[in-house]
Amino acid sequence: MTAVTSPIKFSQRWHFAREQAISFLMQQAVENTGVVSLAAGLVDFATLPVPETQAAISQMLGDDAAARQALQYGTTAGSERLRRLLLAHLARLEGTTVEQLGIDAGQLILTTGSQQMLSLVCEVLLDPGDICLVAGPTYFVFLGNLNGVGAEAVTVDTDDGGMRPDALEAALEALAAAGRLDRVKLIYLVSYYENPSGVCLAEERRASIVEIAQRWSKRHRILILEDAAYRELHYDGPVLPSVWGCDASRDTVIYTQTFSKSFSPGLRVGYGVVPRDLVGPLCDRKGNEDFGSANFNQHLLATVLESEMYAAHVEQVCAAYRIKRDAMLSAANRYFSDISGVSWVHPHGGLYVWMSLPSRIETGFQSELFRRATQAHRVMYVPGELCYGHSPTERPRHQMRLSFGVQSPAGIDDGMHRLSRAVRDVV
Template sequence: MTSAEMSASVQLADRALWAKGGAISYLMQQGIENPQCLSLAAGFVDASTLPVDLVRNATDRLLAENIRGRAFLQYGTTGGAERARRAVLEHFATQEGKAVADLGVDLSRVILTNGSQQFLSLVAQVLLNPGDICLVAAPTYFVFLGTIAGVGAKAITVETDTNGMRPDALDAKLDELDAVGLGDRVKLIYLVSNFENPSGYVLAAERRERIVEIAKRRSTSHRIHVLEDSAYRELRYEGDDPPSVWGCDPDGEHVIYTQTFSKSFSPGLRVGFGIAPTELVAPIASRKGNEDFGSAHLNQHIIASVLADGSYYEHVNEVCESYRRKRDAMVAAAREYFSDIDGVSWVEPRGGLYVWMTLPEHFDTSFDSRLFEIATQKELVMYVPGELCYGGEPAERPRNHMRLSYGVLSPDEITEGIRRLANAIRSL
């Protein structure tokens, strides 16, 4: 090898540079490097609720006969096994309170993916060009913000309150972008409709209809799609399930829906699904085919089996009961340990896995802040800095929020973690 060959630099694709510095990788690294910390950061599910017996029983049934079992261990189709897609569509219809026949959804529009994250990524790939715009709530799911950046697009925030994204603010933001010649770059509106990660907000029912109406009305030069991420829909601990955003689009052309079995059943199986408008089915399937030929075939049939025999729904009830106790423990601890710290507030969620905490504006919760250092190095507790959950330019993002997860730790560990976090804040 010549000296010139040895010194030649690697030429990375633009996509590699756009995806650089993902927060999720840094958080996982922090967890590994600080194993002694109580993690209020990890969005993992409660290990004690993982359905080992249900999965074992379903797998035993599926593999009981060699010929049939080999079929489940073979490659499947890109969109997913027909039996599994049909079971998922029936499950979705149950949540919508309708019969499958009344949904108006052809089975071809149901696509099974490696968790809902893959579906989110596929949608971003087929709809967003470099320089395009996705409008998001403030705050919103920070991993999808990385997905948007990874295709060279831009996430722009829309003002949000405790009832979710504000339709009037959405209209105003679109007017603002039109005024500077960027209106035609808006391709997508992203909503976490139930128990938003990180805020725990539920998008109000009347706002769901208005946002779909705005997307349709503003679709002039091109169609603006609404992407509804309903990952936490089944993790409801109180209150009623509002109609989906998808249900506000009877023609099925504007709203894209995705949900996952990772939070409600098992993340290790990596099964999620999406319901796409007809015109997006082929582009999404083509992208997915280039990536993996189709999601794990056996895992799809495991999900289909537990849906069919009803054990899935019994399990979800148990999971919700466990998380309800953990949610209550975190809220009670916050009241106990933060009540004497002026200017601290938090959202008490009715479902999901997170508590969104706000500190006085002069506090900085970022990775490079003194608070994060004290929390992780002295008090041995970890959180997700809230600034990660905002689109827009880094300098414009608020830095006084924290996302706290009650998914992994036990109630006693959650209480201790909140106590340690309060100590870190008091020290400043």
């Protein structure tokens, strides 16, 4: 007799979160071995901090008391030692002193990568039907977080200086006119070398966006979530202040950063600097998830930050990525400049080059180009349409995110050559 299995009754949360593009991309990467990936968001293998990590671990384990402390559970908000060091780290990035920052270590929460902070913010702020204003394009995994809580992403017009303040103002006016202002809770900004577009939010726009959020916080606060994941991957061009630094009140901007790009993603150490009245709610939610991220990794990173190793490592990483960025830009010039209607962004940091094709050429998973690229020419990219919060019918479909993070300069050149041949097949 065959047993009859009843169907599983899934939660609404799962329905919101299903069919994540990231899972399809990972599956493509696994299935298409031998494909040159310009899609993977992995970091450079060659500069991963092996000696630095070895030194920090032997220092930690060489001290019995320190080793036992690191191997024990930590607290939900994370190691006090690391949070104090991060205040100094942030002060250095902001070009100021710890005293002038106007916050204390209690406003820092350590998370499992900055991705966890992005997710926690969505969980504690957004109900189904609530609205988050985003740039177009923006970080597609965060769009997945918004979907995951049933929130709506409303795209604000964006240009090569990032989200346009006048367009943000117009979007808020339109939402107010439609009686939907009470649903607007959040504005999400990737302020440095955006994933995917490589652009930085222009300096003069930073304070304007804070002012707009504060002015439109009529019945409740509209918060800004500043994702500064790539801040330390700076190769050239001006050093910009953070959006958080423009918020003198310290109650409008949530600032997130990570050590995944500047040190090691394997450690999964990220953090958020949050308004005082958000600390408790975020820790409540994090308590449900894990009541604290990996304590050992936090102590390891604290040991690294206390030494000279961190600053030296960031310099080394940036030097390596600058070479790779240049390799991708010269390959773009070499292989694409004679294809009419193709353009790309020149990033001053981060890991991505954003390329636009003539608007008639689609780049999505189902497109002829994606098929030619992955099957005939054995190269992969991230379709640009994944990075838009627009409804599926309104998204631009002719762009690609190209990552120079994981390939060697020669691999980048090879990948770009292959991709140009795939594009030539369909133009």
